[in-house]
Amino acid sequence: MATSDVEIAEHALQHHFADMDQQKESSTFGMWLFLVTEIMFFGGLFCAYLVYRSTYYQAFVAGSQTMNIWLGATNTAVLICSSLSMALGVRCAQTNRTKMMVVLLLITIVFGFAFLGIKAVEYHEHWTNHQFPGPNFQFEGADAAGVNAQNIQIYFSLYWAMTGLHALHMIIGIGLVTWIVIAGWRGAYGPDYYSPVENVGLYWHFVDLVWIYLFPLLYLISKKHGG
Amino acid sequence: MSVEEHRQHVIPTSIYVGIWAILMVLTATTVFASFIELGDWNIVLALTIATIKATLVVLFFMHLYYSSKLTKVTMIAAIFFLFLLLALSMTDYLTRGWLTNPGH
Numbered sequence: 001m002a003t004s005d006v007e008i009a010e011h012a013l014q015h016h017f018a019d020m021d022q023q024k025e026s027s028t029f030g031m032w033l034f035l036v037t038e039i040m041f042f043g044g045l046f047c048a049y050l051v052y053r054s055t056y057y058q059a060f061v062a063g064s065q066t067m068n069i070w071l072g073a074t075n076t077a078v079l080i081c082s083s084l085s086m087a088l089g090v091r092c093a094q095t096n097r098t099k100m101m102v103v104l105l106l107i108t109i110v111f112g113f114a115f116l117g118i119k120a121v122e123y124h125e126h127w128t129n130h131q132f133p134g135p136n137f138q139f140e141g142a143d144a145a146g147v148n149a150q151n152i153q154i155y156f157s158l159y160w161a162m163t164g165l166h167a168l169h170m171i172i173g174i175g176l177v178t179w180i181v182i183a184g185w186r187g188a189y190g191p192d193y194y195s196p197v198e199n200v201g202l203y204w205h206f207v208d209l210v211w212i213y214l215f216p217l218l219y220l221i222s223k224k225h226g227g
Numbered sequence: 228m229s230v231e232e233h234r235q236h237v238i239p240t241s242i243y244v245g246i247w248a249i250l251m252v253l254t255a256t257t258v259f260a261s262f263i264e265l266g267d268w269n270i271v272l273a274l275t276i277a278t279i280k281a282t283l284v285v286l287f288f289m290h291l292y293y294s295s296k297l298t299k300v301t302m303i304a305a306i307f308f309l310f311l312l313l314a315l316s317m318t319d320y321l322t323r324g325w326l327t328n329p330g331h
Binding site: 046050212215 | 237238240243244246247250251254255257258261262263264265269270273274276277280281284285287288289290294295297298301302304305306308309312313316317320321
């Protein structure tokens with residue numbers, strides 16, 4: 001064991017852990033537990049979606065068919081690419097390539113902003129079409145389709161709440177990755193200590209995961225359900 | 228203990244890129260499938276593809292495949308309880324029309 005390794009290990013090891021293995025395992029496990037609470041957090045909204053979709057099926061079909069599938073699909077691809085650059089960034093931390101890690105995490109941030117930008121275009125479109133729940137809500141063709149516009153409003157309430165909460169997670173994620181980039185640039189992480197990189201990575205992938213379900217539920221599954 | 232021992236599994240770049248490629252293909256597939264009239268199977272197919280994508284992300288991008296048994300069991304428990312809570316909620320909402328209350 002080289003002397004420099006001992007110094008790194010002793011510097012990074014907190015006194016209440018037996019060794020680096022235990023410290024890393026505890027840190028990552030804590031992050032997983034947090035993600036479990038996040039699953040339950042989003043789970044409540046998914047449950048509301050299930051309940052109202054089964055109750056007001058035709059209204060959800062009508063609302064869902066106004067979504068721009070191509071913007072949604074592009075955003076899905078953007079998030080998958082961001083997850084790849086994030087995963088490769090964590091790998092660079094493991095293999096002691098700090099500069100490459102910083103570059104990959106910056107790419108991740110760019111993808112994150114691209115997602116939010118495309119989402120903003122969609123939000124703007126919904127807003128100008130009066131598809132925001134509230135007193136100004138309008139839905140053209142609701143009567144012709146034999147659907148109560150009030151029920152379509154429930155679809156849009158859930159749409160804004162679910163994608164809004166997801167976008168909030170994206171904004172927090174971008175903030176966290178920025179923090180890792182700054183600390184990483186200063187040389188805080190290496191193969192012996194990269195738990196913050198790993199844990200922010202887990203958070204980022206989780207946010208990607210939520211979108212993997214939001215995309216089909218909000219955009220896709222009602223595309224061919226006219227009747 | 229040497230520093231080498233507590234270095235975690237480093238997954239080859241090719242696996243990450245491979246998983247990324249599969250995820251992109253599955254995204255294209257699910258978008259394509261949404262334009263085909265399949266009746267009730269549209270939702271089944273879309274959610275099956277989403278679940279395959281989510282599983283790949285969790286296992287490889289999030290390293291669960293290489294994680295400790297404790298982490299794996301925790302994740303399985305989380306998914307189990309999510310489905311339990313969703314299922315129990317739906318037993319209420321989906322069965323409300325089943326019983327009639329004479330006089331009301």
